[in-house]
Amino acid sequence: MKLQKSVIETIKIRSSCRTFDSKYIDDDIFQKLKYYIDEINNKSTIKARFLVVNKQKTGGSSEKLGTYGVISGANSFIVGIINNSENDALKFGYLFEKIILFATDLGLQTCWLGGTFKKEDFVQAANLVENEFIPIVSPVGIKKGKPRIFESAMRAVIGANNRKPWNELFFDTDVLNPLNENSAGSYAVPIEMVRLGPSASNKQPWRIIKDKNSYHFYLCRTKGYGVMGYDMQKNDLGIAMCHFELAAKELGLDGKWQELKNLNFPNDWEYIITWESFSN
Numbered sequence: 001m002k003l004q005k006s007v008i009e010t011i012k013i014r015s016s017c018r019t020f021d022s023k024y025i026d027d028d029i030f031q032k033l034k035y036y037i038d039e040i041n042n043k044s045t046i047k048a049r050f051l052v053v054n055k056q057k058t059g060g061s062s063e064k065l066g067t068y069g070v071i072s073g074a075n076s077f078i079v080g081i082i083n084n085s086e087n088d089a090l091k092f093g094y095l096f097e098k099i100i101l102f103a104t105d106l107g108l109q110t111c112w113l114g115g116t117f118k119k120e121d122f123v124q125a126a127n128l129v130e131n132e133f134i135p136i137v138s139p140v141g142i143k144k145g146k147p148r149i150f151e152s153a154m155r156a157v158i159g160a161n162n163r164k165p166w167n168e169l170f171f172d173t174d175v176l177n178p179l180n181e182n183s184a185g186s187y188a189v190p191i192e193m194v195r196l197g198p199s200a201s202n203k204q205p206w207r208i209i210k211d212k213n214s215y216h217f218y219l220c221r222t223k224g225y226g227v228m229g230y231d232m233q234k235n236d237l238g239i240a241m242c243h244f245e246l247a248a249k250e251l252g253l254d255g256k257w258q259e260l261k262n263l264n265f266p267n268d269w270e271y272i273i274t275w276e277s278f279s280n
Contacts, residue, residue, distance in 0.1 A: 003105040007246045010104050011193050017109035020073035021142040029106050030054060030076070033140070036102045037078070046091045047083035050099060052076060052140065053125045070116040074139030078103070078110070079122055082230075084131045089231040090272065093238025096136055097197075101246070109143040112136065112198055114232050135230035163195050164204050170195075171209045175266055179210055186279060187215065190247040197243050199236040200225075206240040207269060215275040217241065218265055237272050244275065254278040 003010060025033075030052070037050050054076045080096050100110050117137050126134060167178035170191055181188040187210070194206055203225065207218040219237050241257070248255060255277040263271055 003102060005105055007101065007250050008189060008193060010101050011196055011243055011247070014101065014104045014110075014198075016111040016198060017139070017143045018071050018111055019144045020071070020075075020109065020139060021144045022073045022075065023142055024054065024075050025108065025141055029108070032106060033078075033099075033103055033108070037099055040095055040099060044091075044095060046088045046095075047086035048088075048092050048095070049081050050078065050096065051081070051126060052078050053122075070113070071111065071139045073144055074141050076140050077122070078138045078140050079126045079134060080136040081126055081128065081132050081134055084133060087231075089135075089234040090238045090241070092135070093235035094242045095238075096138075096235075097239040097242040098246075100138060101242075103140050108140050110138045110140050112138055112200070114200055114230070114235070133229075135232075136235070162202070166191075166195070169204065169207055171207070173211055174209065174264070179208070184210065186251065186253060187248070187277065189251060190244045190253065191215075193243040193247040194240045197236070197239045199239065200232040203233065203236070205233045205236050209265070213277040213279075214260075215244070215277065216260070216263060216265075217244075217272045217274065218269040219272055220266075220269050234272075241273065248275070248277075252279075 034052055037052060041049050078096075078099055080092065082092055086092075096112075100112070103110050114136055119134055122134050122137060128134070166180060170179040170184070171177055172179040172183055179191070181192075184191050191208060194208065195204075197206070199205060201222075203222045205220050205222060207220050209216045209218070217237060217240065219233055221233055225233060245257075255275050257273050258276055260271075260274050265271060
């Protein structure tokens with residue numbers, strides 16, 4: 001099942017929503033979302049699974065799914081579940097963001113939550129088995145017309161509408177030469193889609209160095225933002241990969257992901273992966 005609209009436009013309109021209308025998602029839309037998630041699960045190559053729970057249908061503990069007041073009015077949640085032995089936060093973030101974009105394409109609102117939800121409330125609703133845990137959930141539903149004062153304040157605190165400029169994130173050949181949209185050429189849009197991506201606390205930890213037809217992705221960690229339990233910032237790089245790849249494919253830019261060795265980069269960066277472009 002594919003998006004009905006442009007993925008580039010979908011990325012542009014996606015935003016985090018914390019105040020939802022209490023109406024339940026229409027059954028037809030709910031089933032489309034569920035079917036897409038089933039497709040993701042069937043094709044996944046990591047020890048992880050995703051599902052959507054609807055308070056109205058599951059009952060029991062799902063009637064009190066808690067988010068410490070961060071989310072208001074949501075009746076449905078997308079839940080990401082990973083095995084304790086699985087450490088591929090990169091692929092997990094990539095897959096979860098594909099689901100988020102599909103939900104956006106259906107006209108639904110979402111919000112990544114990595115810590116501000118009561119995990120014990122979701123364990124039973126998600127039917128967790130031994131050695132599984134829930135690192136990420138997202139409410140999914142219809143946005144309420146006017147956000148709460150709390151939501152507006154939270155967005156202001158984390159700078160939700162602010163994105164770092166190109167010259168802080170993207171570079172040409174080495175970190176001494178900021179990349180601009182003209183020199184990015186046909187890849188200017190996929191790179192911009194990375195810039196627009198959501199990230200934990202809006203830290204925007206992705207960095208890209210363009211080297212001829214190669215685009216090297218790096219993680220610039222936020223000091224004090226640990227990796228205990230689940231690596232949220234590698235998860236953010238998975239989101240960046242998702243945006244970049246889907247936008248490139250929509251524009252007909254062929255390429256593939258691969259891991260390279262012996263690259264030079266700043267000591268405080270971590271090399272993640274490279275997109276090798278087959279297009280000029």
